[in-house]
Amino acid sequence: MLTTSLVIGLVLGGTYALAALGLTMQYGVSRIMNLAYGEFVIVAAFATFVLVSTLGLDPLLSLLLVGPAAFVISYAVYSVLMAPLVKRSRKGGNLEIDSILVTFGLLFLIQGILLVIFGADFQSYSYLNVAVDLFGVTIAANQVLAFGLATVLGIGLFLLIRFTRWGLILRAVAHRPDNAPLVAINVDRVAQLAFAFGGMLAAQAGVVISMFQTFTATAGVVFTMKALIVVIMGGVGNFLGALIAGLILGLVEAFVSAYLDPGLTLASTYLIFLVLLLWRPQGLFGKSVS
Amino acid sequence: MLSLSDLSLSYGKHLALDKVSFQLAEGETVVILGANGAGKSSLLKALAGLERYSDAARITFVGDDIAKMPAHKRVDLGLSLVPEGRGLFPALSVEDNLLLGANTRNGRPREKENRDYVLDLFPKLRVRARQLVGTMSGGEQQMVAIARALMSAPKLLMLDEPSLGLAPIVVGELFETLKSIRASGVSMLIVEQNVQASLGIADRGYIMETGRIIGEGRAEDLLSDPNLQEAYLGTSA
Ligand SMILES: Nc1ncnc2c1ncn2[C@@H]1O[C@H](COP(=O)(O)OP(=O)(O)OP(=O)(O)O)[C@@H](O)[C@H]1O
Ligand SMILES: [Mg+2]
Numbered sequence: 001m002l003t004t005s006l007v008i009g010l011v012l013g014g015t016y017a018l019a020a021l022g023l024t025m026q027y028g029v030s031r032i033m034n035l036a037y038g039e040f041v042i043v044a045a046f047a048t049f050v051l052v053s054t055l056g057l058d059p060l061l062s063l064l065l066v067g068p069a070a071f072v073i074s075y076a077v078y079s080v081l082m083a084p085l086v087k088r089s090r091k092g093g094n095l096e097i098d099s100i101l102v103t104f105g106l107l108f109l110i111q112g113i114l115l116v117i118f119g120a121d122f123q124s125y126s127y128l129n130v131a132v133d134l135f136g137v138t139i140a141a142n143q144v145l146a147f148g149l150a151t152v153l154g155i156g157l158f159l160l161i162r163f164t165r166w167g168l169i170l171r172a173v174a175h176r177p178d179n180a181p182l183v184a185i186n187v188d189r190v191a192q193l194a195f196a197f198g199g200m201l202a203a204q205a206g207v208v209i210s211m212f213q214t215f216t217a218t219a220g221v222v223f224t225m226k227a228l229i230v231v232i233m234g235g236v237g238n239f240l241g242a243l244i245a246g247l248i249l250g251l252v253e254a255f256v257s258a259y260l261d262p263g264l265t266l267a268s269t270y271l272i273f274l275v276l277l278l279w280r281p282q283g284l285f286g287k288s289v290s
Numbered sequence: 291m292l293s294l295s296d297l298s299l300s301y302g303k304h305l306a307l308d309k310v311s312f313q314l315a316e317g318e319t320v321v322i323l324g325a326n327g328a329g330k331s332s333l334l335k336a337l338a339g340l341e342r343y344s345d346a347a348r349i350t351f352v353g354d355d356i357a358k359m360p361a362h363k364r365v366d367l368g369l370s371l372v373p374e375g376r377g378l379f380p381a382l383s384v385e386d387n388l389l390l391g392a393n394t395r396n397g398r399p400r401e402k403e404n405r406d407y408v409l410d411l412f413p414k415l416r417v418r419a420r421q422l423v424g425t426m427s428g429g430e431q432q433m434v435a436i437a438r439a440l441m442s443a444p445k446l447l448m449l450d451e452p453s454l455g456l457a458p459i460v461v462g463e464l465f466e467t468l469k470s471i472r473a474s475g476v477s478m479l480i481v482e483q484n485v486q487a488s489l490g491i492a493d494r495g496y497i498m499e500t501g502r503i504i505g506e507g508r509a510e511d512l513l514s515d516p517n518l519q520e521a522y523l524g525t526s527a
Pocket of ligand 1: 304329
């Protein structure tokens with residue numbers, strides 16, 4: 001049971017980490033608290049569902065299509081909805097509060113459209129649904145693949161952020177946007193690209209999740225909450241922190257579900273959130289934001 | 291190289307700069323002197339594009355009209371500022387701060403040479419490359435800030451009170467370094483309280499008072515002008 005929980009926890013945690021990396025981009029770099037973030041995850045899951053069930057596409061191929069599409073759509077969403085708020089925030093508006101209000105509306109808009117098209121039922125498709133043996137644990141092949149994809153995407157992103165000039169620029173804007181223009185950084189442009197990139201990561205997480213989980217039109221908010229918890233646990237704008245925190249959350253859920261009660265997993269998530277907000281609002285690994 | 295006219299800037303009702311005009315020729319080092327609150331920092335921030343100013347202001351820099359240009363583009367053109375408070379990224383390493391400095395049109399292709407150059411200029415930074423800037427002493431941070439600005443391969447380097455808070459012996463070293471930067475052909479616009487030392491390395495100086503330029507002269511003349519020393523610069527010399 002221990003190894004089972006461990007493996008399942010890592011699979012879950014890998015997808016949480018991936019989802020949280022996107023929110024870290026949007027919140028940490030673009031300073032936009034996107035309450036509709038989970039909707040992007042779910043829309044990608046449904047898009048994959050449609051591509052797989054109507055066109056018979058391989059979900060891996062869907063990952064290659066849905067990811068870039070989400071980038072373009074998020075880029076456009078930023079232009080239409082966020083750019084005016086960013087502009088206003090310079091004249092004394094509050095970007096964080098404004099973006100919460102706007103994306104709260106966006107959440108229900110997207111959810112409503114999904115409900116009209118797909119209804120409120122659980123959806124899923126069957127993919128690589130064969131049992132494999134991993135460290136003595138029997139687990140579905142699709143979960144192993146999901147973990148592998150989340151790991152590859154997560155580590156790839158981490159390397160990008162840690163070792164490239166582009167990643168350095170993202171970290172600089174996340175850290176001190178006020179000082180970024182001094183080193184020739186166009187903060188508005190970086191914010192828009194980071195928002196689009198975050199949307200792409202959300203979509204990739206959605207595709208990966210759809211490979212092994214059922215999903216509903218209303219599940220977005222849970223993903224938003226979990227991603228938010230992971231982002232705060234990892235420290236806002238801390239990409240490595242988000243990766244580790246994602247894995248921790250997955251493990252906690254798996255162990256609570258196995259040893260306490262499956263019904264308590266969501267409660268345990270929120271408990272972590274509350275404890276964190278009270279005890280370490282700067283995150284587990286965060287240097288306090290000064 | 292740099293010329294500006296009619297630059298006015300107000301914070302709410304408070305007029306911090308009142309139709310400031312001046313020129314700076316290529317290769318020149320110019321010092322701006324003035325009492326606290328005279329508007330020196332506001333002037334540098336306006337030139338860097340970090341503060342909004344009057345529409346009537348005209349600023350040209352190496353032939354380009356930059357009055358409406360956003361701050362990041364001005365750095366790209368070679369107008370670099372080391373602001374009051376240094377403007378660094380404290381949670382990033384010295385190395386990362388320097389690399390960010392090189393994020394300009396002219397800085398990127400010369401990143402390696404410029405890095406060697408600034409590390410020769412500030413040998414102390416070589417061994418501190420991995421240290422987080424926020425954990426460094428004030429003097430060391432000032433070195434990082436100047437080094438970072440040089441990484442952008444600036445044509446004009448603007449420094450806001452570079453000697454602020456430094457021990458006297460370090461101030462001496464700093465001005466030696468500025469002298470050698472000047473010798474390398476970079477133009478400089480320096481705001482300083484240290485009248486003697488700054489005029490010592492400068493070609494010319496401007497005197498500011500309550501948002502206006504009220505005096506101008508060659509550095510030697512200003513240094514030897516007893517009235518001016520007494521009237522505007524107090525005993526700070
Ligand atoms: N952000 C701001 N909001 C309101 N007033 C400001 C602001 N920045 C500067 N001022 C005011 O503008 C005037 C000029 O300030 P500035 O910082 O340019 O002076 P300074 O010459 O650099 O002074 P110091 O030698 O003390 O650095 C001061 O009266 C100051 O109080
Ligand atoms: Mg000042």
